[in-house]
Amino acid sequence: MNRRQFLTALGGVLALPRFALAQQAERTYRLGWLGSATLRTEPYNIAFVERLRELGFVEGRNLVIEYRGAQGRLDKLPELAADLARQNCDVFLAPGSEPVLAAIKQATRDTPIFVLANDYDPVATGHIASLARPGGRITGVSQLQLELPAKRLELLKELLPKARRIAVFSDTTTAGQLEAVKAGAERLGIALHVVEFKRAPYDYESAFAQLRRAKAEGLLVLVSGFFAPARRRISELALKHRLPSMFGNSLWAEAGGLLSYGPNFTALYRRAAEQVSMILKGRKPADIPVEQPTVIELVINRKTANVLGITVPQSIALRTDRVIE
Numbered sequence: 001m002n003r004r005q006f007l008t009a010l011g012g013v014l015a016l017p018r019f020a021l022a023q024q025a026e027r028t029y030r031l032g033w034l035g036s037a038t039l040r041t042e043p044y045n046i047a048f049v050e051r052l053r054e055l056g057f058v059e060g061r062n063l064v065i066e067y068r069g070a071q072g073r074l075d076k077l078p079e080l081a082a083d084l085a086r087q088n089c090d091v092f093l094a095p096g097s098e099p100v101l102a103a104i105k106q107a108t109r110d111t112p113i114f115v116l117a118n119d120y121d122p123v124a125t126g127h128i129a130s131l132a133r134p135g136g137r138i139t140g141v142s143q144l145q146l147e148l149p150a151k152r153l154e155l156l157k158e159l160l161p162k163a164r165r166i167a168v169f170s171d172t173t174t175a176g177q178l179e180a181v182k183a184g185a186e187r188l189g190i191a192l193h194v195v196e197f198k199r200a201p202y203d204y205e206s207a208f209a210q211l212r213r214a215k216a217e218g219l220l221v222l223v224s225g226f227f228a229p230a231r232r233r234i235s236e237l238a239l240k241h242r243l244p245s246m247f248g249n250s251l252w253a254e255a256g257g258l259l260s261y262g263p264n265f266t267a268l269y270r271r272a273a274e275q276v277s278m279i280l281k282g283r284k285p286a287d288i289p290v291e292q293p294t295v296i297e298l299v300i301n302r303k304t305a306n307v308l309g310i311t312v313p314q315s316i317a318l319r320t321d322r323v324i325e
Contacts, residue, residue, distance in 0.1 A: 026062055029063050030064045030090050031066065031089060031090065031091055032084040032111075033066065033095075034068050034070075034077065034084060034103065035095065035100075036070050036074065036099070036226070037071065037072045037226040037229060038096070038225045038228050039069065039229065042228065042229075043265075044265040044266050048270065049065070050270075050273075051270040055277040056277075068084055072226055074099050077103035078106060078107065085111075090111070090280055091111065091113070091280060092104050092112070092113045093116075094114065094115045095225070096116065096118050097120070098117070098125065098173075101113065101117075101127060105138075110137065112139075112279050112284075113139075113140075113285070114138075114272065114279065115139075115141070116140055116143065116269070117140065117141065118143055118223055118224070119222075119223065119224070121142065122134075122138070122140070133289070134286060134288070134289070136286055137286070139279075140275070141271070141275075141290065141293075142290055142291075143223075143292070148248070149220075149223075150187075152181075152248070152261050153166065153181050153190070156218050156244065156246040157188050158313065158316060159244060159313065159316060160244055163218050165190070165215060165217055166192055166193070166216065166219070167194075167195065167211045167214065167216035167218065167219045167220070167243070168195065168219075168220050169197070169227065170194055170195065171227070173224050173226065174222040174224050181220065193211065193216050195207045195210060197226070200226055202226065204233060204237055208237045208240075208241050208243075211243065216243060219243045219244070221234060221245065221246070221248070228251075231247070231252045231257070234252075234257075238258075239304060239307060239308070244258045245257045245258045246260070247261075248260065249264070250297055250299040251265060253299040253324055254324060258308065259300055260297070260298075261297070261298050262293075262297065263296060263297070264293075264297055267295070268293060298319050298321050299321060300320050301323075302325055303324070303325060
């Protein structure tokens with residue numbers, strides 16, 4: 001071996017420890033995730049983690065997700081948030097209702113927070129300065145849930161022009177949506193029968209028995225993380241009681257609901273992962289605009305419509321983005 005070959009070989013040997021040290025030194029990021037009711041196994045939550053993986057943040061390699069679920073108990077949120085605060089997280093994920101964000105804000109002082117706001121306007125509630133320039137340590141996605149509920153009621157009324165009484169499922173996290181629906185019902189001349197669920201687990205069988213006695217002619221289910229795990233059960237009961245039903249995203253129509261109108265949650269959560277990755281890479285939340293859904297889908301389950309004997313009017317059929325056969 002000549003001198004040049006020897007030095008090249010020696011350089012390769014010396015580089016091996018440095019390469020190994022670089023691999024060992026790869027930073028591990030920590031994401032604190034506080035859930036109120038939905039599980040990590042929901043399709044949109046899975047999509048969030050998958051998109052993070054595609055962007056280079058992989059559980060078991062350089063990412064640890066500290067997930068804490070309240071299992072429908074809002075009173076547990078402060079305790080769970082305090083536990084997350086002790087985990088030295090790089091960013092917190094606060095999906096769903098405002099109490100989730102409030103608990104994390106109370107438990108932490110400086111760590112960035114990414115919200116997926118369901119039932120509240122983060123600007124109107126004072127959590128951020130504006131959508132374009134949120135300021136502070138909070139950014140995220142505002143899901144337009146205060147604008148969409150009245151439109152859902154309007155579409156349900158268009159489908160059922162003779163209906164005079166519509167049932168609404170609400171709970172402690174959907175107060176803003178309920179107010180919007182009440183205002184829309186007044187404009188449309190519709191009477192509402194509101195079922196307000198107070199404490200999980202919710203008794204849906206009793207609720208539907210109540211709707212039968214009230215002679216409700218349709219059902220609007222507001223967007224709540226507490227309702228989401230029961231979407232198949234609620235859709236089945238609506239069909240059993242022959243109630244045309246309207247929901248907030250296509251997962252409900254896929255589960256057997258008649259109609260859904262709202263953002264594509266899977267796409268929304270994939271985009272959220274992209275924004276969270278920006279924070280993990282060092283970008284400040286104050287400089288990341290809060291986004292809103294750009295596409296709102298109207299989805300119809302034709303099989304459910306056929307079972308109910310409902311003919312979808314042309315005015316709705318022409319606006320439908322997807323039909324589930």
